[in-house]
Amino acid sequence: MLTGELRSQVDAVWNSFWSGGIANPLEVLEQITYLLFLRRLDELQTLEERKSAKQNKPIERHIFPQGADNKGCSFESMRWNKLKNSEPQEMYNIVSEHVFPFLRELGGDGSTYSQQMQGARFTIPTPALLAKVIDLLDQIPMQERDTKGDLYEYMLGKIASAGQNGQFRTPRHIIQLMVELTAPTPKDTICDPASGTCGFLVIANEYVREHHAELFFDKQLAEHFHHHMFNGYDFDNTMLRIGSMNMLLHGVESPTITYRDSLSQYYALQEEAFSLILANPPFAGSLDYDGTARDLLAIVKTKKTELLFLALFLKLLKAGGRAAVIVPDGVLFGSSKAHKDLRRIIVEEQKLDAVISLPSGAFMPYAGVSTAILFFTKTNSGGTDNVWFYDLQADGWSLDNKRQPLLDLEKLGTTPKTALTSEEHSKNNLPDVLARWKERESSEQNNARTAQSFTVPKEEIAATGYDLSLNRYKEVVHEHVEHIAPVELIAELKQLESEIQTGLLELEGMLK
Numbered sequence: 001m002l003t004g005e006l007r008s009q010v011d012a013v014w015n016s017f018w019s020g021g022i023a024n025p026l027e028v029l030e031q032i033t034y035l036l037f038l039r040r041l042d043e044l045q046t047l048e049e050r051k052s053a054k055q056n057k058p059i060e061r062h063i064f065p066q067g068a069d070n071k072g073c074s075f076e077s078m079r080w081n082k083l084k085n086s087e088p089q090e091m092y093n094i095v096s097e098h099v100f101p102f103l104r105e106l107g108g109d110g111s112t113y114s115q116q117m118q119g120a121r122f123t124i125p126t127p128a129l130l131a132k133v134i135d136l137l138d139q140i141p142m143q144e145r146d147t148k149g150d151l152y153e154y155m156l157g158k159i160a161s162a163g164q165n166g167q168f169r170t171p172r173h174i175i176q177l178m179v180e181l182t183a184p185t186p187k188d189t190i191c192d193p194a195s196g197t198c199g200f201l202v203i204a205n206e207y208v209r210e211h212h213a214e215l216f217f218d219k220q221l222a223e224h225f226h227h228h229m230f231n232g233y234d235f236d237n238t239m240l241r242i243g244s245m246n247m248l249l250h251g252v253e254s255p256t257i258t259y260r261d262s263l264s265q266y267y268a269l270q271e272e273a274f275s276l277i278l279a280n281p282p283f284a285g286s287l288d289y290d291g292t293a294r295d296l297l298a299i300v301k302t303k304k305t306e307l308l309f310l311a312l313f314l315k316l317l318k319a320g321g322r323a324a325v326i327v328p329d330g331v332l333f334g335s336s337k338a339h340k341d342l343r344r345i346i347v348e349e350q351k352l353d354a355v356i357s358l359p360s361g362a363f364m365p366y367a368g369v370s371t372a373i374l375f376f377t378k379t380n381s382g383g384t385d386n387v388w389f390y391d392l393q394a395d396g397w398s399l400d401n402k403r404q405p406l407l408d409l410e411k412l413g414t415t416p417k418t419a420l421t422s423e424e425h426s427k428n429n430l431p432d433v434l435a436r437w438k439e440r441e442s443s444e445q446n447n448a449r450t451a452q453s454f455t456v457p458k459e460e461i462a463a464t465g466y467d468l469s470l471n472r473y474k475e476v477v478h479e480h481v482e483h484i485a486p487v488e489l490i491a492e493l494k495q496l497e498s499e500i501q502t503g504l505l506e507l508e509g510m511l512k
Helices: 004-019 025-055 088-105 112-119 127-138 145-160 164-168 172-182 199-211 213-217 219-227 237-249 294-299 305-316 329-333 337-349 430-437 458-463 486-511
Strands: 190-192 230-234 256-259 274-279 317-328 351-357 371-377 386-391 453-457
Touching (some): 004 025, 004 145, 025 088, 025 112, 025 127, 088 112, 088 127, 112 237, 172 274, 199 230, 213 219, 294 305, 305 317, 305 329, 386 458, 453 458
Parallel strands (some): 274 317, 351 386
Antiparallel strands (some): 351 371, 386 453
């Protein structure tokens, strides 16, 4: 975890950007990302130099070339360890006039990080601010994955708290729930076709590290982990740079984080390439048929992006692959032919595992739309038997614009340090979701429809036109009210009137 001092330093730098005229939090984070990448390049060069000295051989790869650029500035002076000791004005001149042209032209280390730097532009306004940022970043122990990952997460949180840009972030605890329920393995190939800051891929990375640490002792699995397991696509270059750096700082050497308009016909689909999809695709968008991939329209003819993304997931998954994706409630009960066709495909031709209804404030303050998480497995041969529904009413945070924690931090999330009481459960349902999920094929089958979770047979779902909204099947508990016959009620009222009259006469007599 970040220390309070480090958080204060980040806040101070953030405020300096603001007072310096950079109010867009994405731009702030983008500038910090470039500098983090520059520091990484210097660390890689240092490793090459140490390897050369140890083996007594020439350096195999010069990340910073020998000599100088076409303006006469030595590449050696652009390295982090040299740059950080420069005077602010000299530092500013080197970064603006030499480092950024170098980053843009960098063939780099062959990673997606270097590819994302091709559009890099320098916008830090003053030498003093640049020196302040570099001094802060130099204090981060970059060899400690958790610390540098936490640093970036803290800065990403500032995007989420800054208004409209929060649309790029799914709450971390919701992502953790989806990852815990899908339980990624070292052999999975994971994709988020609308990756943004790569939050889903980062949490999946952390889950695999925690539950399968042995993979790093297997050369083949380690190679798969660092180069093939994590795949993210986005059509916003700024988000690609931020997402790539997020993955780097969380210890993934070379994920595939690339530019792609996932729904466009101009980008060939990687059909049946992935074993796990984790995503929160854009809601309420609309595309022209002409610009939409033909093979997606062949599955479902629609202009709605939320439906097209579901069709895309079915294409991308391997047979046996699974998906956990967030959808607006309209997908669950929409009455158009496209809505019904897509739900029928998932229920009849694939295996729909579960529908978890999220509280309507889960994405506040950016959107109040009601959403759900769909869990399904691609089989191409059906397999849906009973669908598990869970009515998630509280996620541990207030469901208003403030989204404040309702419990102590150690009692939030899917795996709190101590078991929650019934009162605490009413504020955080996530651990209960995880516990009941494991029983969905056994004891959960016996739950009444009045329970927080229950199962519904496929035949019943089909009979409703494949309606997947929880409220269609949930039964409400009605309190028993004892009814009194009208004649008895009138008699009781007359008796009460008589008693009142008698009481008044007695009171009148006492007063005389």
